[in-house]
Amino acid sequence: MSASPATRKRSIDAEAQPPRLLGSLSRWIALCLIVVVTIVFFSVATEDWFTIVNFTLIAAIASLGLNILSGYAGQVSLGMAFFMSIGAYTAAVLGGTPPTTPLDPLGLGLSFLIWLPASGIVAALVGALVGPTALRLKGFYLGIVTLALVFIGNYIFMNARGVSGGPQGRTFPVPAIGDFSFDQQNTILGITLTSGQQFFLLILPVLVLSALFAGNVMRSRAGRAFKAVRDNEVGATVMGVNLFETKMGAFILSSFLAGIAGALFASFSRYVIPNYWSLALSIEFVAAIIVGGIASIWGSILGAAFVFGLPLVIDQFSLLPVGSSSGGLSSGDLNALIYGVLIIAFLLFEPGGVIGLARRGQALLRKRNSHGGEGGEAAEITDLPSSAGTYVDMENPAVTKGEET
Amino acid sequence: MSDATEQHTKPAPLLSVEDISVRFAGIKALTDVSFQVLPGELFAVIGPNGAGKTSLFNVLSRVYQPVAGRVTFDGHDLLLLKAHQAVRIGISRTFQNPGQFPTSTIMDYMLLGRHTRMRSGILAGGLYLGMTRNEEKKNRAYCLHLLDLLGLKHLSNHTLGSLPYGLQKRADLARALALEPKLLLLDEPVAGMNLEESEDIASVILDIKEQLGVTQILVEHDMAVVMGIADRILVLDFGRVIAQGVPAEIQANPDVIKAYLGEEFESGAVYSSETMPIPIDDSQ
Amino acid sequence: MAYFIQLVFAGIALGCIYALIGLGFTIIFKASEVINFAQGSLLLVGAYIVSAGVYEWHLPFLLALLLGIIITSCIGLLFERFALRRMIGRPVFSILMITIGLDIVLRTLVIARWGSNPIPAATPFQFTSGFTIGGVHFGADELWTIIVTVLVCAALYYFFRFTKYGLAMRATAIDQEAALAMGINIRTVYALAWGISAAIATVGGIFLAINVVAIDPTLGNIALFAFPAIILGGIDSVSGAVVGGIIIGLAVVVTAGYESHFANILGAGFHEIAPYLLMILVLLIRPYGIFGTRKVERI
Numbered sequence: 001m002s003a004s005p006a007t008r009k010r011s012i013d014a015e016a017q018p019p020r021l022l023g024s025l026s027r028w029i030a031l032c033l034i035v036v037v038t039i040v041f042f043s044v045a046t047e048d049w050f051t052i053v054n055f056t057l058i059a060a061i062a063s064l065g066l067n068i069l070s071g072y073a074g075q076v077s078l079g080m081a082f083f084m085s086i087g088a089y090t091a092a093v094l095g096g097t098p099p100t101t102p103l104d105p106l107g108l109g110l111s112f113l114i115w116l117p118a119s120g121i122v123a124a125l126v127g128a129l130v131g132p133t134a135l136r137l138k139g140f141y142l143g144i145v146t147l148a149l150v151f152i153g154n155y156i157f158m159n160a161r162g163v164s165g166g167p168q169g170r171t172f173p174v175p176a177i178g179d180f181s182f183d184q185q186n187t188i189l190g191i192t193l194t195s196g197q198q199f200f201l202l203i204l205p206v207l208v209l210s211a212l213f214a215g216n217v218m219r220s221r222a223g224r225a226f227k228a229v230r231d232n233e234v235g236a237t238v239m240g241v242n243l244f245e246t247k248m249g250a251f252i253l254s255s256f257l258a259g260i261a262g263a264l265f266a267s268f269s270r271y272v273i274p275n276y277w278s279l280a281l282s283i284e285f286v287a288a289i290i291v292g293g294i295a296s297i298w299g300s301i302l303g304a305a306f307v308f309g310l311p312l313v314i315d316q317f318s319l320l321p322v323g324s325s326s327g328g329l330s331s332g333d334l335n336a337l338i339y340g341v342l343i344i345a346f347l348l349f350e351p352g353g354v355i356g357l358a359r360r361g362q363a364l365l366r367k368r369n370s371h372g373g374e375g376g377e378a379a380e381i382t383d384l385p386s387s388a389g390t391y392v393d394m395e396n397p398a399v400t401k402g403e404e405t
Numbered sequence: 406m407s408d409a410t411e412q413h414t415k416p417a418p419l420l421s422v423e424d425i426s427v428r429f430a431g432i433k434a435l436t437d438v439s440f441q442v443l444p445g446e447l448f449a450v451i452g453p454n455g456a457g458k459t460s461l462f463n464v465l466s467r468v469y470q471p472v473a474g475r476v477t478f479d480g481h482d483l484l485l486l487k488a489h490q491a492v493r494i495g496i497s498r499t500f501q502n503p504g505q506f507p508t509s510t511i512m513d514y515m516l517l518g519r520h521t522r523m524r525s526g527i528l529a530g531g532l533y534l535g536m537t538r539n540e541e542k543k544n545r546a547y548c549l550h551l552l553d554l555l556g557l558k559h560l561s562n563h564t565l566g567s568l569p570y571g572l573q574k575r576a577d578l579a580r581a582l583a584l585e586p587k588l589l590l591l592d593e594p595v596a597g598m599n600l601e602e603s604e605d606i607a608s609v610i611l612d613i614k615e616q617l618g619v620t621q622i623l624v625e626h627d628m629a630v631v632m633g634i635a636d637r638i639l640v641l642d643f644g645r646v647i648a649q650g651v652p653a654e655i656q657a658n659p660d661v662i663k664a665y666l667g668e669e670f671e672s673g674a675v676y677s678s679e680t681m682p683i684p685i686d687d688s689q
Numbered sequence: 690m691a692y693f694i695q696l697v698f699a700g701i702a703l704g705c706i707y708a709l710i711g712l713g714f715t716i717i718f719k720a721s722e723v724i725n726f727a728q729g730s731l732l733l734v735g736a737y738i739v740s741a742g743v744y745e746w747h748l749p750f751l752l753a754l755l756l757g758i759i760i761t762s763c764i765g766l767l768f769e770r771f772a773l774r775r776m777i778g779r780p781v782f783s784i785l786m787i788t789i790g791l792d793i794v795l796r797t798l799v800i801a802r803w804g805s806n807p808i809p810a811a812t813p814f815q816f817t818s819g820f821t822i823g824g825v826h827f828g829a830d831e832l833w834t835i836i837v838t839v840l841v842c843a844a845l846y847y848f849f850r851f852t853k854y855g856l857a858m859r860a861t862a863i864d865q866e867a868a869l870a871m872g873i874n875i876r877t878v879y880a881l882a883w884g885i886s887a888a889i890a891t892v893g894g895i896f897l898a899i900n901v902v903a904i905d906p907t908l909g910n911i912a913l914f915a916f917p918a919i920i921l922g923g924i925d926s927v928s929g930a931v932v933g934g935i936i937i938g939l940a941v942v943v944t945a946g947y948e949s950h951f952a953n954i955l956g957a958g959f960h961e962i963a964p965y966l967l968m969i970l971v972l973l974i975r976p977y978g979i980f981g982t983r984k985v986e987r988i
Contacts, residue, residue, distance in 0.1 A: 076782050140785060141972065159955075337798070344794070347779075347790065
């Protein structure tokens, strides 16, 4: 060998840096662009646009949750709407205006600093209760049980007037700092912020923090365990992955995000009826992660933009001709048709979603530029390195056991 | 309990399998199988198709629960443990078909091998605390070293699925080693390889034994490899043990010859490793 | 007491509908291990075509029924041929989702053509036909539902037991590779499975339509109850589909019949979740359903 084991070790250690979030110049540039676009948007957009973007960002938080559970950990779930409703009604009970008549729904009037995190925590606890079923049931069975949750949740909330306001629904609390309530225009430190802007300033950081957290999980030990369980459960256990911990963790994290998203959605909409948390809503989230990209952080966000944001944009600008009453689709139905077709198309041709398409494009470009180093060429194995006995002692990395060359 | 106390010349066995029987779906996969593996030994399990070799591995890696019998590993009652717990006490296994995780990069696959040696959970990982950061760095370095030893370092960013079969098997072996196991279960490590590749892997296996002192159990069909490197061999047929011993004994054993070749060859002719016929390949 | 018997009868009839829908589902699953979430909307399309056939195109009922069966079978066959074939080997999640995609597309296409408002269901029966014994009315439509279900089950039994293609399908369900090795044309088997399944779904859909008198695009949602039925029975068991269907049908109708008595505890709509609660209960004890078989894990 040309290099001594010690030198080889040093050079290998240098290579051993885990991939960094902002590792390359292109990523820094992208980040700056995003920041600039965000600032510009914040300054010039109209209230209507804020509504669209805020809904999309909230949907992105929930999509992220679903992607963690189904995309990364491979657990089939049609129960997103259920967990969102748990979060929403937790927020309502903790933060809603205290009832003035016996017919009013419950509310403790607490601050959003309490009800927002609580919505996630309570949803996570419910997720922890559901999690163990994923250990007994897999695939289709799990999917139908999560579907059952949506219907059972509907039944509970339709009947629990005190919590949900019954079939006609209830108002949900709005975040407030002191006297400044987010549902009105407020002037803070001389700057006037509209309601949409205030919500934006709350929702965006929640999404960014969630995305960073999720991304970190996926590039660490727990995330690798998720993916192993998705790809082959039994194989994963044989490599040492604790199925119970992993699946529970996925359910808890995913439901936490769903709860937060549900609370934010209800708060932003101000008034929601229990029927809103339907199977169709759950399916929309599954469509979002398929279209955007399974097991991808950006894919969750893009997918939410497509499935939730685009119809709002279309409605906003009346891009669609209005249908006749006997035949013809509402914009909601047309949107459903489009993402139904897209689900089929993406699953057949590009299971990686839009992100997958982007990656393929990137790879194609890179291939043109580089010398075509396609993975898979059989390495030239002339001989194993003669320092085959060198064994790194993890407790004491400076010492190598075994023979030296 | 076991006979270990009587063996004052040999060390206590690392693995002691007593009378295990496995049944499922009306099939008797294993019946009354007993054997012991000594520390540092290279122990091979051979047998015709359907003999129960993979079932045996599945019991040891805790995928199957036998209906009878006892297994003791390193002082632990193995049958009380689940698969991931068995990994924690040092049992590592390669896959017969290494393509189980095709979208994983080699490095991520290796890090999965290190799963039980690392500690970050979801919270620590999500916040990417110092502990997580250090853990990632140290373990990546370790995995790169291991890959380097096996000549795979340059492929660490390639996905498992993009590699040819031989390299997948090699990467799987690296992943199983990354655990720093006490017992390594090798499931047909040279299946589907040509002579050169088989010799490479065989020499890696010997290195693991001689340089690292890891105990290994090998299930294999390639007789040249088995006879060439194994210390002792167990022969299974229809779920039962039909012979145990050193390679020379096994090759001369008439029951073994009958199991592989049928009645006509029972006359007891001695076969050397060069003339031992190649058994029919699995169509599993 | 008469009330209870009335409910039981209605429950069995509804259960037969779920049994038919579930049977269609189980046949596809046994043949190709595919979970067809679109069973509900295939049924919806069938029901709409039959209604359109009778009321828009003025066809006799049986001809409209035949048309419905043919069209839904074709949709199933085309979907299998051009979409599902490409999904072989993909994870369950993906296959489940692609059938959900089909479900969405079919439902919205129905809305596009016929709108969201209810249209009358085609029925060959008079509303008041049937007979009454001891205060219990046995409606003709319900009687026919039960009779047809029994006939379908008998026909399927005969088909699977005694005909060449039936045996081929059973062989494929047990072990595809072995079936291939024996010279069975897997493609034909798949196509047959989808064709038969769609046909049975349509028949079930017709009876469901007759049951609800007016159909709208949410008909597929009622078909959703077929899922707890088959899961409770075991998704790979034909008898499970039938038993599960009947249990669910009884559960829905009997709970609906008595829930007004418990309104202060249970509130409204309990019968809509009774099937799911039953399903969860059964799954806790037997994760593969009453008659389902446990897969042996191997690596």
